[in-house]
Amino acid sequence: MTKIRYSKERLKSNLRMAIFFVTIGIVLVLLSFIIIEWKEVSLSSIGIGQIGAGILMFMIYYFENRKQYLTLKNGELTKNTLFPKRIKLAEIKSVKEFAGDLKLITQKTELVIDTQIIEPNSLTELKTELKNYI
Template identity: 75%
Template sequence: MTKIRYSKERLISNLRIGIFFISIGIILVLLSFVIGEWKEISIQSVGVGQFGAGFFMLIFYYFENRKQYLTIENGELTKNTLFPKKIKLNQIKSIKEFAGDLKLITDKNEFVIDTQIIEPNSLLELKNELNKYILK
């Protein structure tokens, strides 16, 4: 099994955003206990919303760090999203590179890979794997 990894910048960015939102959420909730209720907007509800957004970003970071962007296994390329997308490598007819994306074209559909979010070493590994199947 080959894993095509996300870039470290993307993973660290997701982690930082999650921590930031959770911190702001906690501060707002604690601030709401000190100040009390405002007339229009409850600081506590905004803080809980911020905390929830941060918690979601940390889950997103964990998922991306654990699963990574793409997985190549048994001749099948899988994009690891909430609903994984798969393509059999032996069905690829052509590969087009345009605007930082790789389009894998089969008879039935297209499979788009965003190369901007892939770690450079993993991108080379991906291209080598794809070349193996295209040359056959």
């Protein structure tokens, strides 16, 4: 099994966003206890929303760090999303490169791979593996 990894920049960015949202959320919730005069919009409501967004970003970071972007296993390429997309490498008819994306085309389906978010070493490995099947 080969994993095509996300770039370290993408993973770090997701982690930074999660920390930022949770921190802002905590600050807003604490401010809502200090500043009681707010009548229009509750700072604690906004803070709880920010904390929720931060938790969601932590979940995305964890999922992407654990699963990674693509998995090559037993002649099948899996794009690891919430609903994974699979394509059998033996069924690929052509591979097209356009605007930083790889489009894998079979008789029935197409799978688009965003090469901008792949770690450079993994991208080389992916292209080498695809050449074996085409």
